Amino acid sequence: MSQENILKIENLVMHFGGIKALNDVTFDIKRGSVSALIGPNGAGKTTVFNCITGFYKATGGNIMLSANGKETSVIKVLGEAFRLTDFFSPIAFFQRLKYKMFGGSHLVNRAGLSRTFQNIRLFKEMSVVENLLVAQHMRVNRNLLGGILNTKAYKQAESDALERAFYWLGVVDLVDFANRLAGELSYGQQRRLEIARAMCTNPEIVCLDEPAAGLNPSETEALTKMIRVLRDEHNTTVLLIEHDMGMVMDISDYIVVLDHGEVIAEGGPDDIKTNPKVIAAYLGAEEGEEMTL
């Protein structure tokens, strides 16, 4: 697509009661980039993530996702309150009603954005392959009669889904564990499986929430390679939250730094490394003091 930015976040505000988790966050994510969202604990990184992926309904602002050849407003598909003007235009009214009744975060995924979770959320009592098959739910043959009668079209769709599942198992190096229960895998394997599962929904942008948390240095290295594969071979945009600065600086094309619910800096890794505001936020130094990360 022609548009340069896959994700545009404008003036995002999120309040939980009296707590202002995000005030006025604005940034863009370029198509085909690896971008990172960093910041000290409690800066609001995961809140931004949950707003983008539709798990929180933002209090204000706008999130536009341009993937799968169309523009999607993340806030709109979650279902907004009716406005006075809706009562004069039936089309707008029914559209809003539709999103209110059937809308939700699943529509964000269908629009081409998938995510992983900070605390791994696999289907623990299902096998590894089944985890990946569930992720392809929107792409397989869901016709009830076809499935019960085991028609040719159904078998073909299932076989295609299995092939895709094994492809992604190959990418994350889990083919040997295909028939194990997901809950039996080691921590690092579960993290990789979650990324494979997110990729099985065929997204244009994948949001990884602390993918390297709890991994040892060699596993982090492998993860870095995998993220490059996602970007280079599958044209997937990657947005990640990460605390491992070495990894962030290594793979990111673009970094957004959050603190106290506000964007304090954005730019390439080299700019961020020397930005005094970022250093102050991380190390609590007084502004103007010379320090390096």
Added chain:
Amino acid sequence: MSQTAGMNYKQCFIDAVVAALMALVVFGPIMGIVLDGYKFDIDFQRVGWIVSIVFVGRLFMSYYFQTAKGQAMLFKYANNHDGVTVNPPNHKSKMIWVIPLVMVIGFLIPFIASKYILTVLILGLIYVLLGLGLNIVVGLAGLLDLGFVGFYAIGAYSLALGYENLGLGFWSMLPIAAIAAAFAGAILGFPVLRMHGDYLAIVTLGFGEIIRLILTNWVSLTHGPNGISAPLPTFFGLEFKRRSAHGETFHEFFNLPYDSGYKYMFVYLVLFAVVWAVLFIKHRLVKMPIGRAWEALREDEIACRSLGLNHVLVKLSAFMLGASTAGLAGVFFATYQGFVSPSSFTFFESALILAIVVLGGMGSTLGVVIAAFCLTVLPEMLREVAEYRVLLFGILMVVMMIWKPRGLVRVTRNGFAAREGVIK
């Protein structure tokens, strides 16, 4: 094992005394005091027997678990909690031999068995259907539904009311009742399926009671607590009555002497076929995308949403399919009894169906079939001790929770053969 070096007799004795005291507290008032008009007699002997049996039993149990054999047994069961296993890809189920055998035996039974056995088996099969329906909702989709009996009632009353008001018979009402129950499931489900766990359980509990109260109080339509009669199935238009107002009856057509057993034979055979059809559909459903989506939803709803599954529609489909199965069961119940009244659809029925699913193993088809027969056929066989039925039921549940907390039959998952990965 090293602990077995010294047998701890003191511990055995203490365990046994504690168990005996508890038995005294529980059974003392229940069995020791016998009402006699306005007075009561105290029966020490019965209580004494029960308490001494418990004492001796516990003594032996404590002793046994201190021997090496007992220790090994305890160890085995303590490590038996990993319920789910994945079969290897080329796994061949032994069921391939069992299923045709059961089918043939089941088909031949009505021609051999007495009318009484047949009615018990019909009841067992009805509960198999109910168990399979609830197994979709509770076992696969993980939605705790305490008002399942409501859909059963809708199925049963559909047949009776359809016959009375619209003149529709068994065969036309069979699919209509399933659809009506599914529709009721959708109406209940849409607003409440955004809730989870305990909240959902309470709302569905309320739904079951609402249905029963409507059936009791809407006297002009349902005849209230008096109930209504339900029609028998017909065999290509032939009725199973002694004489019919319209046309020939079954025994006249085939020149047989009249026997009231024919109708049970026919109901049994139709029900048997329907149960196999439902079993087959269930077997396919768990392998299909929708079955996988149900199980994924049980495992983690938030992850499901992040993968593009509309959780409300997935839950709704489970609810509707489960309800339609209960509707089918209701039709058979009504036609087998020839009569329906609200008193057949109390909360106890819901609890019994839930017990079938829990006992059989959540999500296990075979387990549910076995458990349904255990819980309906066993009480019939134990008619002599009918007074202690609920007690036995409780003991069974406690024993199950200790030895087999995940149900009678272990849940297994299908493996997939590794293949070349291709992305298109």
